[in-house]
Amino acid sequence: MSPQKITRREFLRFSAATTVGVLAAACAPPGAAPAPEEEGAPAPAPKEKVVIEWWHGWGGMTGVNAMQAVADAFNEEHEDIQVNRLQVSQINEKYMTAIAGGTPPDVEIGNLQYAQYWARGVVHVLDDWIDASEIIDRDDIFSSSWQEASWQGKTYGVPTVESYLRFALCYNEDLVKEAGLDPDNPPLDWDEAFEWHKAITTFDEAGNIEILGFDPMDAMGGSGPGPPDPFFWPQSYGFKWWLPDEMKFNFDNELFVAALATIKRFYDHVGVEKMAGYRSSYGTWTQSPTASFPAGVQAMIINGYWTPGELVHSAPDKKFRYTWPPNSPERRGIKFQSTGGHFGNIPKGSKHPEEAFKFIEFTTTDKACDIIFSQTGWLGARKSYLEKVDPSKAPGLEFYLRSATEADEMNSSESCPIGGFVGQNWRNTVDAVNFGDKTPEEAARDLQEMCTEELRKQFPELV
Structure with a gap:
């Protein structure tokens, strides 16, 4: 969500206007003598403003x-x-x-x-x-x-x-139809999402991406771990990356390895260097009209409840649909959602x-x-x-409101004390796999060791 990225260098200080109360003097009727002051009853001091x-x-x-x-x-x-x-x-x-x-x-x-x-x-x-x-x-x-x-x-x-x-699969209805796909039957798992990705993605004569099916790391797909934002891929694959009762990380497992391999699969289809070139031309998330999804050159994105309201302004001429995010094939059809x-x-x-x-x-x-x-x-x-929110001004918001009661799983952002460190190194881990510097297995093991060592350094009493 773009409002969560703070980039301005200078403080902007805005002081709330304070109102100074003016004491009105009591006026006696014309010709009347002023009322005598009562001895021993001084006027109460005005209460100090905090x-x-x-x-x-x-x-x-x-x-x-x-x-x-x-x-x-x-x-x-x-x-x-x-x-x-x-x-x-x-x-x-x-x-x-x-x-x-x-x-x-x-x-x-x-x-x-x-x-x-x-x-x-x-x-x-x-x-x-x-x-x-x-x-x-x-x-x-x-x-x-x-x-x-x-x-x-x-x-x-x-x-x-x-x-x-925080989560929905948002997709551009026209791009889906143009690829010969049925917008009424969105993908339920990552194998089906990959088929959509292949069908939708197009290239120009030089092999550069013209239309992208899906970027697994765009918006909430690449966000977290928080709070404020949850970690999407562990929830999609059905495991906890942080075990608070044990104060341990859980990255070195086959499910996280599978998630890394899935992300790489989407990047491999278009070429990791081609994806980097595409990203140099188009931004991410949904607030700006020049970002790839609002601009109509990306068909699918994982993003939160603010998306419909942003797209009303950033892509008013386009039609979008919202549904449950895909799962691993083993979890196909499970409806999961998360607060943040x-x-x-x-x-x-x-x-x-x-x-x-x-x-x-x-x-x-x-x-x-x-x-x-x-x-x-x-x-x-x-x-x-x-329950009182009117979703009509932001078409698609209604899905998120329904999902709060219809989800099979309502998850949260795990409270990990070094979440910022994990988030930065999770993205580095994905890059290492996508560029072929590490296998998914090596990357998962290294992230586990790296985060454990950092936790020991920052919070030795917890380890």
């Missing part, structure tokens, strides 16, 4: 404007608490630095590698506040979302702002933690959710709000 600092990572005009609108709405409802919002680029590094230096914001929502903060214990445990809340209802939020917000039985975050479903997303959290060192939690509560309300959905198309994890 200003809380909120950091978020979402950039771009759409995201920034929506976050400011949420802050403004909170400020209008709370005279004694005001939110000062700040968009922070490279927030993952800067947030940890601020906490270590004793100068954190009061609250943070969005764009972190959350699990490392949970595991290091540098943010507040929120269970007591959540259990006492009259706004947040644990049962009204996906249990898988709470799993992502937790570490070793304690809850460190509240799913909010953008915390909905972002969490309100309060760093240790926050000057106003109780007021910060009140703001987190507000971000989960219908009022805040309406602002966010109307301006960005993002959805949170509150089931009672999701």
Whole structure:
């Protein structure tokens, strides 16, 4: 999802406007004597206003404007608490630095590698506040979302702002028909998806890709592991890549080897160098009209619930369908889905933690959710709000809403404390296999060893 990529170098600080109350003087009727002051009853001192600092990572005009609108709405409802919002680029590094230096914001929502903060214990445990809340209802939020917000039985975050479903196979109806395929019968496993890939992909006279069937690493296919985003390929092949009870990785297994081989199969058909050349001309994901899928030069993509809303703007003249992602052949027909997303959290060192939690509560309300959905198309994890969402403005969103109740498996992002390291090296692993530098078996074994060593280095107490 493109809003999760923060590329701006400079901070953009937007201060929420604060309203200074003007005390109106009481006027006596003309000619009347002023009322005598009551002895021993001094006028009460005005309550001191608390200003809380909120950091978020979402950039771009759409995201920034929506976050400011949420802050403004909170400020209008709370005279004694005001939110000062700040968009922070490279927030993952800067947030940890601020906490270590004793100068954190009061609250943070969005764009972190959350699990490392949970595991290091540098943010507040929120269970007591959540259990006492009259706004947040644990049962009204996906249990898988709470799993992502937790570490070793304690809850460190509240799913909010953008915390909905991550997976669907999205496909261009016209490209499928032009290849002689039936759009009413999409592929259920990777063998069938590969047949679609071969039928749809076309080349020019020089052998360069003109139309691409499928890029396994585009959008959510190549994203994760999170949170905020789940790891797609282990879920498609039906195994857990991280075993939290044992604090161990699980990459050196035949299912991960098979997933790597499947990805390579798609790349081999077009040529890995040709794919690199294609990617130099077309971007990924679905927000930009010049990305390959919105531009109509790629037929299939794995992506999340935001896709229909983005394509309304980036590809308004094209027809798209949405269905369950393919599985390994052994899991053919299993309907799997996954939550993912972002969490309100309060760093240790926050000057106003109780007021910060009140703001987190507000971000989960219908009022805040309406602002966010109307301006960005993002959805949170509150089931009672999701039941009221009108999908008609984003054709295809209805599939994601249905999938929340129809899925055979509802998965989550595994809370691995070195998820960022794993994510970078997972992509390097795929490149090594695709370019023939390693076999899938070698790559799986090396990733297992590499991640285990990094976990031992960063968290020796866990290994």
